[in-house]
Amino acid sequence: MPEQAAVQQPTSINELQPKMCLAGTITRTELYGAFVNLGLERDGLIHISHLASQRVKKVTDQVNVGDEVKVWVLNVDPDKGRIALTMVEPPDVDWGELEAGQVRTGKVVRIERYGAFVDIGAERPGLLHVREMGQYVRNPAEFVRLGEDVEVKVLQLDRRKRQIDLTMNLDTSDMDTDEDEEDPTLSAMEIAFRQARSESKGRRTRNRKSKKGDSQREMEDIYRRTLGQD
Numbered sequence: 001m002p003e004q005a006a007v008q009q010p011t012s013i014n015e016l017q018p019k020m021c022l023a024g025t026i027t028r029t030e031l032y033g034a035f036v037n038l039g040l041e042r043d044g045l046i047h048i049s050h051l052a053s054q055r056v057k058k059v060t061d062q063v064n065v066g067d068e069v070k071v072w073v074l075n076v077d078p079d080k081g082r083i084a085l086t087m088v089e090p091p092d093v094d095w096g097e098l099e100a101g102q103v104r105t106g107k108v109v110r111i112e113r114y115g116a117f118v119d120i121g122a123e124r125p126g127l128l129h130v131r132e133m134g135q136y137v138r139n140p141a142e143f144v145r146l147g148e149d150v151e152v153k154v155l156q157l158d159r160r161k162r163q164i165d166l167t168m169n170l171d172t173s174d175m176d177t178d179e180d181e182e183d184p185t186l187s188a189m190e191i192a193f194r195q196a197r198s199e200s201k202g203r204r205t206r207n208r209k210s211k212k213g214d215s216q217r218e219m220e221d222i223y224r225r226t227l228g229q230d
Contacts, residue, residue: 007070013040016076016083019090026067029059036071036085044083046071053088062087092121095159102154103170108144116140118152118166126164128152133168 007023010016024036024044033047046069051062063069074084093104106120115133117125130140132155137143144150152166
């Protein structure tokens with residue numbers, strides 16, 4: 001998760017940016033949220049759903065007029081003078097910013113027998129399964145240490161279930177190019193051999209995908225059991 005955020009002091013609503021950390025004072029509470037004086041042209045609004053990470057039933061159970069609070073900018077509309085705020089510190093990386101294939105540096109925050117959870121700054125840590133650590137890794141604790149920074153690649157995302165699968169295989173290049181197209185001097189036998197090799201690789205890839213599909217339920221169970229403990 002993000003480190004302790006530094007409070008900024010903008011002088012105008014036009015300087016505000018999403019995720020900017022601000023300090024303010026509660027000036028008014030309503031059933032739907034609380035208004036905050038940020039020292040700008042307009043007060044900002046913290047909707048009741050953004051007062052805490054857990055559900056809040058009553059605004060005044062969380063904040064009251066005169067309270068000094070630390071908030072983060074969710075979004076801003078200078079033309080309409082609207083400032084949406086949250087008291088829940090946003091992650092460094094939003095779900096919309098994550099894509100399969102991205103390489104990121106994260107910190108190992110939990111180690112289990114089946115792999116390690118790595119905090120890459122997103123809402124939740126990603127799972128680095130033991131099979132994505134290396135060919136001969138059997139015990140994750142012998143390969144990574146708690147608190148260690150590691151470089152990982154986003155393998156796949158499930159935004160609906162808030163799951164991130166990671167890998168330490170950072171190679172994104174395709175080394176198996178169409179060599180027969182690049183070299184017009186190949187004989188008919190050599191071309192046939194390379195085509196056969198390519199077809200064989202295709203069958204192996206389909207088999208791996210089939211196995212991957214069979215293991216998807218296992219991965220989902222792991223997420224439910226482990227992240228459900230948070």
